[in-house]
Amino acid sequence: MTPAGTAVDAVVIGSGHNGLVAACYLARAGLSVEVVEADGVLGGAVSTVERWPGVRVDRGSSAHVIIRHSGIVEELALAEHGLRYLDCxxxxxxxxxxxxxxxxxxxxxxxxxxxxxxxxxxxxxxxxxxxxxxxxxxxxxxxxxxxxxxxxxxxxxxxxxxxxxxxxxxxxxxxxxxxxxxxxxxxxxxxxxxxxxxxxxxxxxxxxxxxxxxxxxxxxxxxxxxxxxxxxxxxxxxPGHPVGGSGGLTEALRRRLESDGGRVTLGDGAARLLVDDGRVTGVETMSGRRICAPVVVAACHVLATRDLAGEHAPPALAGAAPPLGNGFGLVVRALTDALPAYPGVAPAQALRGLQLLCTDRAQLAAAHGDWRAGRLPRTPVPLAMSFSADDDTLAPPGQHVVTVWGQWYPYALADGADWDALAGSEAARLIAAVDGFAPGFAGSVQRLYVQTPLRLEQELSLLRGNVMHVEMGLASMFGFRPTPALSGHRVPGLPGLYLAGASTHPGGGVSGNSGRTAARVVLADRGLPARTRAAAGRLVGRLRGSR
Known part of the structure; x- marks a missing residue:
């Protein structure tokens, strides 16, 4: 842990995969870096916990798609730090x-x-x-x-x-x-x-x-x-799923960061930005610890960054109002004593990837129409994943973890219904929808953990339950994400503050691209090659200390 008042070259807010990617690239370039995280669990929405005894369950994403095409895994040599993907x-x-x-x-x-x-x-x-x-x-x-x-x-x-x-x-x-x-x-x-x-x-x-x-x-x-x-x-x-769960990616990123001298502090996130003379100078954490740094990379939701800046937020940040939408989906994490069995299909053909349980686009249109009206889907459309079919580290023998994703569930329901009261019945409807394709699946379910849109907000700080932070429509992508003024990863009017995470280009999903790009922008703004500059700074510090 960084002692109170100690200076580092860069602080990263949030230990989601984009924040860790940014930290790794900065540390690789020679900067001293600390990541601060409010949660006691590493990884944000790319994390895995022991949900039940001996059973490892992802908290957010499970299938990693974009990052496997980004080059980040190879550039950071994450395989050398324990990351192993199972191909879907x-x-x-x-x-x-x-x-x-x-x-x-x-x-x-x-x-x-x-x-x-x-x-x-x-x-x-x-x-x-x-x-x-x-x-x-x-x-x-x-x-x-x-x-x-x-x-x-x-x-x-x-x-x-x-x-x-x-x-x-x-x-x-x-x-x-x-x-x-x-x-x-x-x-x-x-x-x-x-x-x-x-x-x-x-x-x-x-x-x-x-x-x-x-x-x-x-x-x-x-x-x-x-x-x-x-x-x-x-x-x-x-797509791939890390052995041991989705959190295998962020654990490998943490090990890579630590190998370059960086550190991660859990359970003591940023409470506010430190600003002096119109420039960011570090962060103060929830415990009151002050970390001085000329660079802060906010890899949290852009509106959370606005709140951290408080009265120092410049107009581009203070006035930011990207479309958050009204929720996104509902997730059911099921502990079962059997895998889904689809009639006439070998398990190896059905269970290693995404089980796309939809046979007509009218089903998708109806679910989305209900969502727009603030209603629960009259006919849930499930997507199932069962990576314990190939990864025996996720559950004890004879048990399996099956994730069922249902899309277009409103965060705020038009009739004012309470999500805490609805969680059980909506989970049962999604399980029944899977059972309609894989008869007997509902009977295999032993325990459930349900992440409603409200629960996703509470557990993973995903505002309004939107796992993408900001809507992913055409008007919220590329140079419009999260707003045109903030799309370059810098915050105009508050030098030293940079943005990363799903709120920024290219958006949600497991990609790491925004973290890498934010780090590149930081390094470009520092002018000299970062490793050279950092080494020179350390030399000056030693010379001053010897006087």
Whole structure:
């Protein structure tokens, strides 16, 4: 622990994965860094706890997608610090509408890294036309999605976005030049419109739309096409789940940080920013400890940062009002004595990735419509994950952990109903929805832990239960996130304060990109190479001490 009044080069507020990524890059560059966290658990929404004796349960995210395409795991050598991913392969499964039927309706959809295997599954379930179309879709959207990955790695300025997306129109792979208008239609259009242009099977469209909707918006909204197009990258690198739980990532980041001399303090988060002469000079923690630093990286919610700044918040921060939405989803963590069993499907085909339990986009549209009206979904649409199928560190023999995610549950209900009173019944409805596809699942459930939108806010400091911090619609992405004035990771009018986390570009999900970008901005602002500057500072300090 940093002694009271001790100076460091940088303080990071929040031990979520973005905060830890920022801290690691700063410490790697030679800065002295401390991360302060109010929670007693490391990792924020990327954390795992022993929920029941011998049972490790994730508190937030479980399947890690974007970070596996970011290069961060490799740049920080996190495997050397204990991170080991289990590939989710097959990465997606959508059940057959009529299991046992000898025709296509009796065939499930299984999305594997192996594109040939995926296309064979699509051909059996949806016909050869859609299988051929999917193969072409991956060929077209692979380069486009890699451009999105490149854009996520940098600040969202015009030059950076142009550098990422300009090459997309060029002829490649025997394909002619793509007119800019066609690219604009695809990227600015809705996911539903994109799916309708490419495929005929509603089952296939529903599975891909349910995957795309995990970013937040329904696939009927403009600008959601790229969220569907991301599936093309999963045939290169699938989602992964760290051995031992999602918190394996943040534990590895902590070990990496400590190896470079950084530290993490839990249970004593920032209470306010220290400001002198219009510049940030450090933080005061909840215990009254003062940590002096010329750099503060706030990797918490942007509105929490505003509160920490208090009267010192400049107009860009004081007036920030990004759209938070009205909740996002509800999570049921189930301890079971058996895994979900989908009729006619081998466990290895169904249980390693995302169980996309939706067969028609009308189900998604209805759930979203209910959410907009402030109602509970009349028909819950579940997404299930059961990583204990491959990871025996999560539960004792004979037991399993199954996570069931239900999307579009309002934080504030139109009828004023109390979430604490509703938690049990809504969890039971989600479990029953899974049981409708995997008969007998409800009977396997032994214990439940339910995270309502209210509980997500209370447990993980996710305002209004929004796991993305700020809505992920087109008007809240890239240079508009969290607001145009704050989109560059700096806070205009309060030098020394930087922003990271899901409130900033590129948004929610497990990516680490905003933490890395914030660290790069800090290092660029310091001018000299950070390691050189830090070493010079230490030398000056020793010389002064020898007088």
């Amino acid at each position: 392969d097959p990465w997606g499964f959508a059940p057959a509408p009529a299991p046992g039927d000898p025709g296509p309706d009796g065939q499930p959809l299984v999305f594997s890294v192996d594109l040939d295997a995926t296309c064979a599954s699509i051909a059996a379930a949806c016909g050869p036309g859609d299988a051929a179309a999917y193969r072409e879709f991956v060929a077209v959207w692979g380069p486009r999605s890699r451009a999105v990955v490149a854009a996520f790695r940098d600040r969202p300025g015009p030059a950076q976005l142009l550098r990422s997306f300009w090459p997309l129109g060029a002829p490649a792979g025997g394909r002619p030049r793509t007119p800019g208008g066609d690219l604009a239609v695809d990227f600015l259009g809705s996911g539903d419109a994109l799916l309708d242009r490419w495929f005929t099977s509603e089952r296939l469209k529903a599975a891909l739309a349910w995957f795309g909707a995990q970013s937040g918006p329904p696939m009927s909204e403009p600008g959601t096409a790229a969220m569907v197009g991301w599936v093309a990258l999963l045939h290169d690198v699938p």
